[in-house]
Amino acid sequence: MLRRLLAWIDEQTQLVGIIHHFLSEPLPKNVGWPHVFGGAALFMFMLQGATGILLMAYYSPSPDHAYEAIQYVSYNLWFGRLVRGLHHWGANAMLLLVGLHMLQSFIWGAYKRPRQIIWAVGVCLLLVTFGLAFSGYLLPWDQKAYWATVVGTNIAGSIPVIGAVVRELIRGGQGVGAITLTRFFTVHVFIFPLLLGGLIVFHIFQVRRRGLTPSFARVGEEDRVPKTQLFYPEQAFRDALFVLPLLVVLLLLAWRLGAPTEPVANPADTAYVPRPEWYFLWLFELLRYFPAQWEFVGAIVLPTLAVALLIVYPYLDRNPERWPGKRPFSIALAAVVFLGVSVLGLSAVVSTPREKPLTAVEKRGQKIFLDLRCNACHGINGRGGTAGPDLARSAPLKAERARKVLEDPTAFNPRSIMPHYRLPREQMDALVAYLVGLTQTSQMPLMPQVGPRKPLSHQEQNWFLNHKFAVLQDPKQCAACHRPAFCQSCHQNRRPDSHLHEWLKFHQGTAAARPAYCAVCHERSFCDRCHRQTLHTGDWLKRHPGPARTQAKVCAACHAQSFCAACHRGAVPPSHGPGWLQQHGKVPDTGCYACHAKDFCAACHRGAVPASHGPAWLQQHGQAKADACSKCHTKQFCTSCHQGARPASHTAPNWMAQHGKTSQANPKVCATCHAQAFCSSCHGLPMPHPTDWMLNHKKVATSTTLTPASTCSRCHEQKFCAQCHG
Amino acid sequence: MQESRRTFLAWLTGVIAAVIAVLAGVPLLGLFVAPALKRSKELWVDLGPVGKVPENEPTPFTFSYEGATSWLQTMVSGTAYAVRRPGEGIYVLSNICTHLGCPVHWEDELRRFRCPCHGGDFDIEGKVVSGPPPKPLPRYAFRVAKGMLQIRIEPG
Numbered sequence: 086m087l088r089r090l091l092a093w094i095d096e097q098t099q100l101v102g103i104i105h106h107f108l109s110e111p112l113p114k115n116v117g118w119p120h121v122f123g124g125a126a127l128f129m130f131m132l133q134g135a136t137g138i139l140l141m142a143y144y145s146p147s148p149d150h151a152y153e154a155i156q157y158v159s160y161n162l163w164f165g166r167l168v169r170g171l172h173h174w175g176a177n178a179m180l181l182l183v184g185l186h187m188l189q190s191f192i193w194g195a196y197k198r199p200r201q202i203i204w205a206v207g208v209c210l211l212l213v214t215f216g217l218a219f220s221g222y223l224l225p226w227d228q229k230a231y232w233a234t235v236v237g238t239n240i241a242g243s244i245p246v247i248g249a250v251v252r253e254l255i256r257g258g259q260g261v262g263a264i265t266l267t268r269f270f271t272v273h274v275f276i277f278p279l280l281l282g283g284l285i286v287f288h289i290f291q292v293r294r295r296g297l298t299p300s301f302a303r304v305g306e307e308d309r310v311p312k313t314q315l316f317y318p319e320q321a322f323r324d325a326l327f328v329l330p331l332l333v334v335l336l337l338l339a340w341r342l343g344a345p346t347e348p349v350a351n352p353a354d355t356a357y358v359p360r361p362e363w364y365f366l367w368l369f370e371l372l373r374y375f376p377a378q379w380e381f382v383g384a385i386v387l388p389t390l391a392v393a394l395l396i397v398y399p400y401l402d403r404n405p406e407r408w409p410g411k412r413p414f415s416i417a418l419a420a421v422v423f424l425g426v427s428v429l430g431l432s433a434v435v436s437t438p439r440e441k442p443l444t445a446v447e448k449r450g451q452k453i454f455l456d457l458r459c460n461a462c463h464g465i466n467g468r469g470g471t472a473g474p475d476l477a478r479s480a481p482l483k484a485e486r487a488r489k490v491l492e493d494p495t496a497f498n499p500r501s502i503m504p505h506y507r508l509p510r511e512q513m514d515a516l517v518a519y520l521v522g523l524t525q526t527s528q529m530p531l532m533p534q535v536g537p538r539k540p541l542s543h544q545e546q547n548w549f550l551n552h553k554f555a556v557l558q559d560p561k562q563c564a565a566c567h568r569p570a571f572c573q574s575c576h577q578n579r580r581p582d583s584h585l586h587e588w589l590k591f592h593q594g595t596a597a598a599r600p601a602y603c604a605v606c607h608e609r610s611f612c613d614r615c616h617r618q619t620l621h622t623g624d625w626l627k628r629h630p631g632p633a634r635t636q637a638k639v640c641a642a643c644h645a646q647s648f649c650a651a652c653h654r655g656a657v658p659p660s661h662g663p664g665w666l667q668q669h670g671k672v673p674d675t676g677c678y679a680c681h682a683k684d685f686c687a688a689c690h691r692g693a694v695p696a697s698h699g700p701a702w703l704q705q706h707g708q709a710k711a712d713a714c715s716k717c718h719t720k721q722f723c724t725s726c727h728q729g730a731r732p733a734s735h736t737a738p739n740w741m742a743q744h745g746k747t748s749q750a751n752p753k754v755c756a757t758c759h760a761q762a763f764c765s766s767c768h769g770l771p772m773p774h775p776t777d778w779m780l781n782h783k784k785v786a787t788s789t790t791l792t793p794a795s796t797c798s799r800c801h802e803q804k805f806c807a808q809c810h811g
Numbered sequence: 812m813q814e815s816r817r818t819f820l821a822w823l824t825g826v827i828a829a830v831i832a833v834l835a836g837v838p839l840l841g842l843f844v845a846p847a848l849k850r851s852k853e854l855w856v857d858l859g860p861v862g863k864v865p866e867n868e869p870t871p872f873t874f875s876y877e878g879a880t881s882w883l884q885t886m887v888s889g890t891a892y893a894v895r896r897p898g899e900g901i902y903v904l905s906n907i908c909t910h911l912g913c914p915v916h917w918e919d920e921l922r923r924f925r926c927p928c929h930g931g932d933f934d935i936e937g938k939v940v941s942g943p944p945p946k947p948l949p950r951y952a953f954r955v956a957k958g959m960l961q962i963r964i965e966p967g
Contacts, residue, residue: 164841
C-alpha cells in the first residue's frame, strides 16, 4: 500500500526519486560518529520550529500580556510547560550542537578548499542562531528578558557616533518597551527563521554538491578515500541514534525543570543582577576588562573581527594538510579561542552569586512565608514588597529574636505595623529557620501570576501602604473588585491602623455614619458575632445590666471598667455615701423613686439579693410588709412566681370564700401582689365595692346583660340578700 | 550482504525516527488540543424575573457574564428566549441558529424564530420548520432562584 502510494507520488511529482537520490549520497568510508552534530543541529532547528509555532499560537507580543501568556501556557495548559521547556532547552542544545559541529569541522579541516563557502555559510548560521537566541530572550517579558535586552541593546549603543541611533533603531525608541517587544517578536518568529532556513538549505545543498570531507585527507587527495557507505541509511542511522537520547534528555530537562521564568519585567527594580545565558557569558565577562571609553572595542570590534576572521580563515589557511598534527597554528589558534571563551565563561559563572539550596525545614518555612503573604510587605534581595525591611539585606537575625519579632513585633518597635503571628510550634520553627537562613543570594520564590492584572491605581509606588486612604476615600471602589475575605486574608493577623487604640469604643459612630466603609472588609455576620446579644438599641440602658453580668467579656471588648463607673459611680447624691450599698435596703422608699425606676433595683437584685432576703426568705416573704416589698418590686414580680404556685396564705381550703374578709381588713396586703384589675377580672365588678354601692347595687344585681345575677352569687349566698331584704 | 545490512539499517532508522516523532509529537499535539480539552466550571447567570415571562410569547433576555478565555478576562454577552407554555411550563432557548451560528429572532406575526442569514425558521418550541438548520434550537438548563430565572453557562 505504502509502496503504491509512494510510486503514485513519484509518478506525479518525481519527488520520491529526488529525495531518494538526495539521501543516497555516497560517503567516504571514514565518515562516522564525529559527523552527527550537523544532523542533530538540523533536527534541533526543526524541533525549535515546531515548538515555536505552537508557542506562538498562544503568545501575545505586548508588555501587557506577554508574561501572562507565558505563565498561562506554562501553568494552565496540558503539555504547555513541557513544550515551553523543550523550546528553551532545545535552543540551548541547538547552540551547543552548532558550536560542536563547527569545532569538529575546524579540527577535521573540513573548511578547506573546495568547501570554503560551506564554512562561511556555517559561520552565518551560527550568527543567526545567536540572533534567534538573543531575540527570543525578550519574549517572556520577565526580568531576565528585560534586562538582557537593555544590556544587549546598550552594547550596540556603545558604537562611536552612530551607537545611539543604532540602539534606537533596534529598540524602536529610546527605551525597551512595546515596540521593542514586537520588533524582537517579528525578528524571532519570521525574519531569523526564514534566514536560517534559507541558509540551512544552501549549506546542505553545498555539502551535497561537494560531498562530505573524507576525514583528515589532504586537500586534493580526497578521491583516494573510497566511498563505501551511503548517507541513508548508514549516516542517517547514526544521526537518528544520536538524536533519540538527546531528545529524551531534553524532554527530561523540560519535564523536571521547565523553562526558567523570572518575575515579570520591572524597570524600577534596582536590585536585579542581570546575567546572560551561558553562551553570552564570555562576552559579558570580556566587557569587564574594558574601560568605559573602550567598551565598544570589546563589545563590537573584537567580536566583529573574530567573525570576519572565521569567515575568511579558509581563504587564509593555505596549508593542504587536514590532520591536526600537521596544522599546529590552526589548532593552536582554535585551542586559544576555545580556552579563552571557556575561561571567560567560567569566570563569569564563578563571579555570579549562587543561591544557597534550602533544607527541607527551610522549604516548609518558605511555603509558610508565602502562605502568610509575608512577601506582600517584605522583599528578598529586592523582590517582593517594600513596606517592610528586605529580609535578606537587613541585619542577620538570630532564631530567638526572629521568633519574638514574629510573635510580638510591637515589643521591639511600638509603631510596628506588622501582624502578630501565633503559629503552631513546628510551623514557627520552619518559618524561623527559613528567615534566619536568608542570605544575599536568596531569591524570592517564583509564583505564577495568571489572572487579571492589577489596575493602574495599584501600580503606584507605595500603593500597599496607601491603600487605606483609598478605602477611606471611596470604599465602594474597593468593594467593586474585592470581597471582604480579601482584606481579611491580611488583616485577620493585623488590625488596620484605623482600628487601633480605642477603636472598639468609637466604632459604632463610624458604623452608623459610613456603613460602606465597614462593609469593605466585614460581612454583616462579623457585627453579629458581638452584637447579636448586645445590640445597644431601644431600651438597651434598661436591659444592659443583664448582659453586663452574663457577658462581661463582650462588654470588656469595648468598655473599660471606668466606662461603667462613669454612670454608676460618678453622679451619686450626697446621701449615697460610704456604706450606702449595705444600708440602702433600710431607707424609706419615698426618696428612691425620685431618681430610680423600680426595675433599677431588679438590675442588681436579680442576682444579688438584699440583706433582708435571708436563707429562709422564700418561706417567710409572704409575711413581709407590703410597703417594704414595693420599694424594689412591682406587682408583676410577684405574679412571675405566683402565677402557677399560690402563696402559702392562699392554700386554705376555704380561701376563696374567706379572701374577701382578708382584703377588706387589710387591702394593702392584697395590693402587695395584685393590682386592682386582678379582683375585677374575677368579680366582674370594681372591688372592693365602691362607697355608693349600697345605693346602686340593685341595678347591678338585677341586670342580666351587663352584670348577670350570677356575678353576685360568686361571693354571696341567697341568704346574704335576705339579711337586708327579708 | 551489503544490501540486507542497509535494509536492516533503514528499517531500524525508520523505527528510531518513528519513536522520535512520537516523543516530540505527543507534547506538541497535546498542547495544540489543550484549550479544547480545558473545562471551565459551570456558571448560573441571571436572565430576569421569571414573572416577566408571559404565556406563549417568547421573551428575549440579554445576559452577560465574566468569561476567562486564556489569560484574558472579558465580559461575554448573549441573548436567550424564555418561553412559558400552558401545561408545559418554562423553557429557555438559545438564539444561535444551528445552521451556521447566526442569531435568530422571534417574528411575532409569523409566530416563528427566524434566522436572518439563510432563512431558517423555528417554531415556538425551537423545532425546525423550514430552511437549512439541521437541529432544533438548543435549550439552556435553567432554574428559578428567588424569583429570578437563571440559565447554566459553561464559560469557554
